[in-house]
Amino acid sequence: MLMVLFGICLLLTDGNARLGSKCPSELRRRTSVLATRSSPTTSDTGNKLPGHIKPIYYDIILKPYIYNGQPSTFTFDGYVKIKLRCMETSMNITLHVNNLMISRKTMQITESNNGTAPTIMDVVYDTKRQLMIIKLDDAVYKGFDYFFSVRYSAKLSNNLFGFYYSKYEYGNETRYMASTQLEPAFARSVFPCFDEPEYKAHFNMTVIRSTNVTALSNMPIELQMDVGDNLVSDFFESTPIMSPHLLAVVVGEKEGIEAVTPDNVTFSAWITRGSVDKAKFALIAGMAISNYFGRYFGFKYPLPKQDIIAVPDFDAQGMENWGLIICSEDMLINHSIASSEMQQHVAILISHELAHQWFGNLVTMNWWTDLWLSEGFAEFLGWIGTSYLFPEWKMFDQFVLDIVHSAFEMDGLTTSHPVNVPVSNVDQISDIFDDISYKKAASIIRMVNFFLGENIFRRGLQRYLKGHAFGTATHDDLWLALNEEANLEGKNINVKEIMDTWTLQMNYPVVKIKRQDTSGFVISQRRFLKDPCVRDSRKYSSDFKYRWEIPFTFTTKEELYFNQDHSDIIWVTKKIRNKLFRIKAVYAQKSNTTSCNWILGNIQQYGFYRVNYDTENWKCLLLQLETNHTVIPAVHRAQIIDDSWSLASADMLDLNIALISIHYIIREMEYIPYKVAQKQFDFVDNILYNTAIITAWQDYIVSQIKSSFNVLTKDNSGSSHVRNHCLRAAVVQLFRIIMPGFGKSTIKEKNIDRLLRSSIVSTACKYGLQECILTSKYLFKMWMKDPENYRIDPDLKSTIYCTAVKHGKMKEYKFAFNQYKSSKSESEKNLLLNAMACTKSQWLLGRYLSAALDNRHIRKSDTLKVFMHIASISANRNLVWEFITKNWDQIFKNYNGSPMLAKTISTVTNGMKTIRELDDVEDFLFSHPDLGNTETVFHQATEKIQFNIRWIHYHYETLEKYLKVLKFL
Ligand SMILES: [Zn+2]
Structure with missing residues (x-):
C-alpha cells in the first residue's frame, strides 16, 4: 500500500503556493455579465411599517x-x-x-x-x-x-x-x-x-x-x-x-397522547390519523429535551402546554409556533422500525423546534436581518438537546459533517451572503432561510461556545434571554450579554469585535501554516473562495477587507492533543495584514525532532475556517493516514479530506493530495470520514459523467469500498465474508444483516455504525458492486411477493428500493408506485418516491414528473421532492430542468415563497457542467425578471456551474493520470 502511495506522491508538484491556471475565457466573460443582474446591496427597510x-x-x-x-x-x-x-x-x-x-x-x-x-x-x-x-x-x-x-x-x-x-x-x-x-x-x-x-x-x-x-x-x-x-x-x-x-x-381530526412534565407543562403529540404509536417518540424525546432546555437556559418554559402536531401537507419539516409546533407527517415515526438516520433526523428536528420556544419565541429577532439569531441558535441547540438525550450518537462529530462542512460549501461562493443580511421585502426574507442562516450561524455559535468556554457561554445566553424575554433583540444585544459574563469571569475579550468579522461579512478564511525553519511555523490567513475564477459582483462589501478574528488551535504528531479548550487558542487577528507571525517555538521544535512530523490545525473544527499546509506537511498527514489512520481522530480525518478537496478546487493545493487523502478509505471503518469521502466520490462521478474515464472512476470506487462492504456484511461468526459472486451466498450473508433475527446475531449495533453500513451499501450498489445489486433485487422481489409481512432493514431500505427499481423493469416501478399510494407511513412514502426516481426509463421518468405536478396521485407537498430525487441522478438532470422550465409558471405560482423551491433549483442545477447548461440557466435567469425567493439560488447556480466547467477543464488530466497509476485505465 505504501508503494502505491509513494507512486502517487511522485505526481505531486513541489510547493503548493498558488497553483492557479488560466480561467477558461468563456467564463471570464460571463462573470462580468452576471454581475450586472445582481440585486443591489440594500439596507432598504422601506417596506417596513411606519412604526x-x-x-x-x-x-x-x-x-x-x-x-x-x-x-x-x-x-x-x-x-x-x-x-x-x-x-x-x-x-x-x-x-x-x-x-x-x-x-x-x-x-x-x-x-x-x-x-x-x-x-x-x-x-x-x-x-x-x-x-x-x-x-x-x-x-x-x-x-x-x-x-x-x-x-x-x-x-x-x-x-x-x-x-x-x-x-x-x-x-x-x-x-x-x-x-x-x-x-x-x-x-x-x-x-x-x-x-x-x-x-x-x-x-x-x-x-x-x-x-x-x-x-x-x-x-x-x-x-x-x-x-x-x-x-x-x-x-x-x-x-x-x-x-x-x-x-x-x-x-x-386528531389522535394523540399526552403527559405532564415535572414543571407542570402538559405535553402532547398528535397525528391526524393512523397509529398513535408514531407520536410516542416525539412525546418522550420532546418532554426530556424541553425539560433539559429549561435548566440549560435557567428559564422555565413559559407556556402551560406544548403540542406537537403532524399535518398531511406541510411545506417545511417543522414550525416552532409558540406552544403548538407543527411538523410534516414523516417527522412522527415509529421509533422501533425507523432507520437510524430518520431517528436522528426527527430527534434533531424536535429539539430544534423546542429550542426555538426560547430562541425565536421568548426572545425574537428585532427584524429578519438577524434571522440567524433564531435559526442559528435553534440549529446549534437542536444538536445540543439531541446530544444530551442520545450521547452515544456522537452528535457533535456529525455536526462537523452535516453543519460545518455544508455551510462551508455555500459560503465558499461569491453569491453567498453575510450571516447578518439586509432584507426588506417578503421574497428577500424567504430567500434567507438557507444554509447561511442555519448552518453557518450554528457553526459560528459553536465557535463562540468554544472560545468563551462552556460556562461563560451558557451564562451569557441566560443573561441575554432574561434581559430580552418577551421582547426582541439584535446581535449586539447578544454580544453584550456574552461579554458581560466574560468580564465577570475576569476574561478580557471583545466578543463584538471578534464576531462582527464572522457575521457582517460573507465567506470565511483559510489559515495557511508553513514550516519556516527549525524554530517555528508561520501562519497567515486569506479569504477562501471555492472558485478563484469567479468575480465577486460586490453585492455585499466587507468592512474588514475579508479578514477575520480567528481562534486558531493546533496539535502535532508528538502531542496528539485533541481535547483542547479556550486556553489553548492563539488568536490570528484581522489587524495582521500581509504579515506572517511566529508561534511558540517549543511546538515547532517538538514537531521537527523526528522525520515526517505533522502539524494539524483547527482542533475539532471548532473554528469556521479551513487549514492549508506546506506540501511537506500534507505529505506527512497523508502518510499518517496510510500507515495508521486511527492516530488521527475520525473528525480530523474528515477534516483533512474536506479541506484538501476544497483547497484543490480553489487552486490552493495539488489535486493529487486530495485524491491521496481518500486512498486510505479502503481501511476506514468510521462513518464521519467515510461520509466525507463519499461526497468526493459522488462529486467526481457527476463531473465525469459522459466522459471516457467514468467507468474507471467507478471501478476505483468499488475497489475502495469493497472490503468494507464485505466486513460490514460478514456473517455472525465474524470469520466468513461475502467474497464470491454467488447470488445464494451473498443473499444469505446480507440477509443476516438485513433481517435481525435471521441467523444468530444478537449484537446491538450503535447508530453511527448502522449509518456507516447504510452509506457503504448505498455506495456499493450505486457504483455497481454485483453482490449488492443482486441482493437488493432479490430482497425487493421477496417484498413484492409478500408486501404485508416481509420486512427489510430500515437502514438499507432506501438503497434496496432504489437499486431494485433501477435494475428492474416496469413491474418493480409499478409496485413501488402502488406501495406509495397505499402506504400509511410518510417516511415509507418518501423512500418510494425516491425509488421511483431511480428508474433508467426516460419515458417513465417523464410520466413521473407529470404525475408529480398534476397532484392526482402525488401530494402537492411531495411534488418538489420528486423533482429533487430525479435530478440527483446525473443522467436525469436535463430532463428535470426542461420539465421545470417548461412548467415554470405553474410551479412558481404554487411554490414561490417556499424554501423547498430554492432547494429544488439548487439540486437540479448543482451538477450542471457544460457551457450549454450554463447558457440555459443564464437565459432563463435573464428572461425572468421576477424569480421570487429563487433569485439568489439562480445566481448561485450560475457560479456553481462555472465552477464545475472549470473543474473538469483543469483537473481531467490529473484524474486520468491518477487512475492510470492505480491501473484502472
Ligand atoms: Zn427553525
Whole structure:
C-alpha cells in the first residue's frame, strides 16, 4: 500500500503556493455579465411599517368552512379587533393585509376610553407592499389607545402558507383539515395585523368549528360554547406577548397522547390519523429535551402546554409556533422500525423546534436581518438537546459533517451572503432561510461556545434571554450579554469585535501554516473562495477587507492533543495584514525532532475556517493516514479530506493530495470520514459523467469500498465474508444483516455504525458492486411477493428500493408506485418516491414528473421532492430542468415563497457542467425578471456551474493520470 502511495506522491508538484491556471475565457466573460443582474446591496427597510402605531392585543375569530368535501369552495370568515397604542400622532393607520376580502362597512375605530375617535375617510390598498392604509379625517394622537376592528373573509387554498387546507385519506374517505403557516410574513393573509417580528402583542384566539373536529392553538382552551348548527366556539387563553408569525391554529381530526412534565407543562403529540404509536417518540424525546432546555437556559418554559402536531401537507419539516409546533407527517415515526438516520433526523428536528420556544419565541429577532439569531441558535441547540438525550450518537462529530462542512460549501461562493443580511421585502426574507442562516450561524455559535468556554457561554445566553424575554433583540444585544459574563469571569475579550468579522461579512478564511525553519511555523490567513475564477459582483462589501478574528488551535504528531479548550487558542487577528507571525517555538521544535512530523490545525473544527499546509506537511498527514489512520481522530480525518478537496478546487493545493487523502478509505471503518469521502466520490462521478474515464472512476470506487462492504456484511461468526459472486451466498450473508433475527446475531449495533453500513451499501450498489445489486433485487422481489409481512432493514431500505427499481423493469416501478399510494407511513412514502426516481426509463421518468405536478396521485407537498430525487441522478438532470422550465409558471405560482423551491433549483442545477447548461440557466435567469425567493439560488447556480466547467477543464488530466497509476485505465 505504501508503494502505491509513494507512486502517487511522485505526481505531486513541489510547493503548493498558488497553483492557479488560466480561467477558461468563456467564463471570464460571463462573470462580468452576471454581475450586472445582481440585486443591489440594500439596507432598504422601506417596506417596513411606519412604526407610529403599535398593537397591544388582538381578539381574533376564525371560522373555516372545510366540511362540504369540495375544496374549491373552502373559505374562512374572520373578525379581528386590535387594541392599538399611538406612538406618534398621525392621520392614518397602516396595517399589513394580503388577499383578504375586507368588509369596509364593518371597519371601526374607537378611542379606548370612549373618547373621540377619528372617522375613516378612505382605505387604500398597496398590494405590492401588502399594506392597508386607513386614512382618517382627524389624527390619532400620541399616547392614546384606540380599538380597530373589522370583518373579512378569504379563500382557504392549499398553497401551504397562511391559513390553508390539507387533504388526507381515512379508510376509503378523503378528508380535510385546516392549519396555519405564518412565518415569515403570512399572518397578514389570515388577519389584518402588524406583521413584523418587533410588533409583539397578546393574541386572544377564538375558533368556530364543527362538532366533528377539534381545534388547537398556541394556548389551552379556556372556554367552549355550543353555538348551534353543529358548531362549537373554542375560546383560547390569551397568549403571552409574542410576534404575529408565531401564532398558529389547526382545525381537524386528531389522535394523540399526552403527559405532564415535572414543571407542570402538559405535553402532547398528535397525528391526524393512523397509529398513535408514531407520536410516542416525539412525546418522550420532546418532554426530556424541553425539560433539559429549561435548566440549560435557567428559564422555565413559559407556556402551560406544548403540542406537537403532524399535518398531511406541510411545506417545511417543522414550525416552532409558540406552544403548538407543527411538523410534516414523516417527522412522527415509529421509533422501533425507523432507520437510524430518520431517528436522528426527527430527534434533531424536535429539539430544534423546542429550542426555538426560547430562541425565536421568548426572545425574537428585532427584524429578519438577524434571522440567524433564531435559526442559528435553534440549529446549534437542536444538536445540543439531541446530544444530551442520545450521547452515544456522537452528535457533535456529525455536526462537523452535516453543519460545518455544508455551510462551508455555500459560503465558499461569491453569491453567498453575510450571516447578518439586509432584507426588506417578503421574497428577500424567504430567500434567507438557507444554509447561511442555519448552518453557518450554528457553526459560528459553536465557535463562540468554544472560545468563551462552556460556562461563560451558557451564562451569557441566560443573561441575554432574561434581559430580552418577551421582547426582541439584535446581535449586539447578544454580544453584550456574552461579554458581560466574560468580564465577570475576569476574561478580557471583545466578543463584538471578534464576531462582527464572522457575521457582517460573507465567506470565511483559510489559515495557511508553513514550516519556516527549525524554530517555528508561520501562519497567515486569506479569504477562501471555492472558485478563484469567479468575480465577486460586490453585492455585499466587507468592512474588514475579508479578514477575520480567528481562534486558531493546533496539535502535532508528538502531542496528539485533541481535547483542547479556550486556553489553548492563539488568536490570528484581522489587524495582521500581509504579515506572517511566529508561534511558540517549543511546538515547532517538538514537531521537527523526528522525520515526517505533522502539524494539524483547527482542533475539532471548532473554528469556521479551513487549514492549508506546506506540501511537506500534507505529505506527512497523508502518510499518517496510510500507515495508521486511527492516530488521527475520525473528525480530523474528515477534516483533512474536506479541506484538501476544497483547497484543490480553489487552486490552493495539488489535486493529487486530495485524491491521496481518500486512498486510505479502503481501511476506514468510521462513518464521519467515510461520509466525507463519499461526497468526493459522488462529486467526481457527476463531473465525469459522459466522459471516457467514468467507468474507471467507478471501478476505483468499488475497489475502495469493497472490503468494507464485505466486513460490514460478514456473517455472525465474524470469520466468513461475502467474497464470491454467488447470488445464494451473498443473499444469505446480507440477509443476516438485513433481517435481525435471521441467523444468530444478537449484537446491538450503535447508530453511527448502522449509518456507516447504510452509506457503504448505498455506495456499493450505486457504483455497481454485483453482490449488492443482486441482493437488493432479490430482497425487493421477496417484498413484492409478500408486501404485508416481509420486512427489510430500515437502514438499507432506501438503497434496496432504489437499486431494485433501477435494475428492474416496469413491474418493480409499478409496485413501488402502488406501495406509495397505499402506504400509511410518510417516511415509507418518501423512500418510494425516491425509488421511483431511480428508474433508467426516460419515458417513465417523464410520466413521473407529470404525475408529480398534476397532484392526482402525488401530494402537492411531495411534488418538489420528486423533482429533487430525479435530478440527483446525473443522467436525469436535463430532463428535470426542461420539465421545470417548461412548467415554470405553474410551479412558481404554487411554490414561490417556499424554501423547498430554492432547494429544488439548487439540486437540479448543482451538477450542471457544460457551457450549454450554463447558457440555459443564464437565459432563463435573464428572461425572468421576477424569480421570487429563487433569485439568489439562480445566481448561485450560475457560479456553481462555472465552477464545475472549470473543474473538469483543469483537473481531467490529473484524474486520468491518477487512475492510470492505480491501473484502472
Ligand atoms: Zn427553525
